[in-house]
Amino acid sequence: MLEWVDWRFTLLLLSNGVLIGLMYSLVALGFVLVYKATDAINFAQGEFVMIAGLIVVGFLNLAGLPLWVSLVIALGAMIGFGFGLERVVLRKLIGRPIIAIVMATIGLAAILRGLGPMTIGAGTKPLALPIPDEPVIAGPFFFPPIQLVGGAVSLLFLAGFGWFFLKSRKGIAMRAVADNQQVAMAMGINVERYFGLAWAMAGVVSALGGVLWGNLLGVDVNLALVGFKVFPVVILGGLDSIPGAIVGGLIVGIVENVAAGYIDPYVGGGTKDFAPYVLMIVALMIRPYGIFGKRMIERV
């Protein structure tokens, strides 16, 4: 009897981990897109998600617009924000040491964290989606529908971006920019515009992430904490790899769920935030470029 319960418990943890992991992948995808194209590290990815969620909630609850209109507005706003950010801040920092870009995005994160609650208020707001609440039960598993939708959206986006980079003209140009900016420029590619495009794409991904995570957790400043999970995901998967974002997300989702399920009762909570980072440290020591990343890391 006991063994059966344990087996069921483990499977449950695993299946939930997979779904949560896919939603992490979606957020991490925004980070990967920017890093792949511009070599910039976005420490404000979680804040992107938060601000997108706040925009949707703002138009949905406060202005009373329908969901799809709010979502379109949020998408538009995040695209504009991405282009604007690249133009105003990041372009000025091209060629500067890594700490400059890290600090600039940390500064950006602080601005967004202040701006969000100042304009829309500090309380947690629910973000209702037209998705039923009852869990879908299939044999020993049960899935919350929002996580199923989240997983599906993530996979869709990941496939879409995979196609974009492999087949489309713009995607190939973006890979060229990522590979060698000077050669790309010599081939007639407008490098700066593609930098802007990369940030705008990160904005789009964050808008979707904001809606899904906002539905799951409620929208407030703490939504930005999702961003902390991005680092283990991208380090495990490889900073510049889209499949890496999926695999990294799955690993982090599963590890944190299983670890939380088995260790939390003994230490009193918090394992979810702790376990992925331990895993990440190990990955950094053994394979810093990640599972799918380019082996370009500079060794010391």
Added chain:
Amino acid sequence: MIHRECGVLKTTYEADMALYPLPIAKYTVGALLVLFFGVVPLALDDYYLSILNLVAIAIVGALGLNILVGYTGQVSIGHGAFMSVGAYTAANFATRLDAPWPVNLLAGGLMAAAVGAVVGIPSLRIKGLYLAIATLAGQLIIEWTINHVTFISGGVQASIEVARPRIGSYVLSSHRSMYFFLLTFVVIAIVGTLNLVRSRIGRAFVAIRDRDIAAEIIGINIFRYKLLAFAISSFYAGVAGVLYTYFLGIANYEQFQIVVSIDYLAMIIIGGLGSVLGSIFGAIFITLLPIVIRIAMETFGGMLFEQQTVLNLIANLRLMLFGVLIIVFLIVEPEGLNRLWRNIRSYFRVWPFAY
């Protein structure tokens, strides 16, 4: 610091490296010492002295981070965690062993140095962005450990009360006495850093920052010096953490969360990377920023908004202004307040001529 010379006529390396390039520098330093040890504590009341105490602690911490980031070029987002290691070590020494404050201070600093060196180990294999993320992991793991291991954190609330430091039979309980106590350590930290960066170790740090491969080729043991940079930087952080614990009278992990690490990074970026004076400017600036905003909003905000809105604005304005300042400094003046100060000085040095 504040002096005018006529012509640079240095003929030896010793003269170039001297702490006092001109006799007048000695008088300037003397005047500053008199100002801060004599005039300031007499002129200001307890409230302002408590603010200065916070500034003093921030200066010690910022100097430490600047040794690592500014001089050695290793990014660290774990400074707050190293401070907490120092704070909890000292608190445990104080409550369990009833040790006097010099022992606690040293133990806190050394423990932080040891932990810092361990967190710095990844720097031997990775650098730049990867190191930033590794130290971020260090921060989160240390935070979690302190919060969840009751042996360290003293159980509920993860906070330990610490008795005030005493010298002989005199207990440093007022803000005024704490001011002298903290200022002493600020002076030690400043002199220590100034001497460190012009010593063999400091020059090795700068060589590693500028080009690590070249540094290795001229015979600098990168392994040793990188870990040393992490250890020294964390020692400062640990001492700052202990001082903060004595200032508050309590060790609490909430005072050393990731926000604090970012505050310290902002201090040295806004102040100026790789500069002692810059660390001091940055520490003053970032510590005073929220206080100035609060005073300004309490004075003028009431005319424009309602009370509740003002309170909401204070917290958020601080964050936004903080972010804007970091970005503006990065774009407009990457060398920070220290560079602005040098510009002002060189303007007046040749005044009334342009150059």
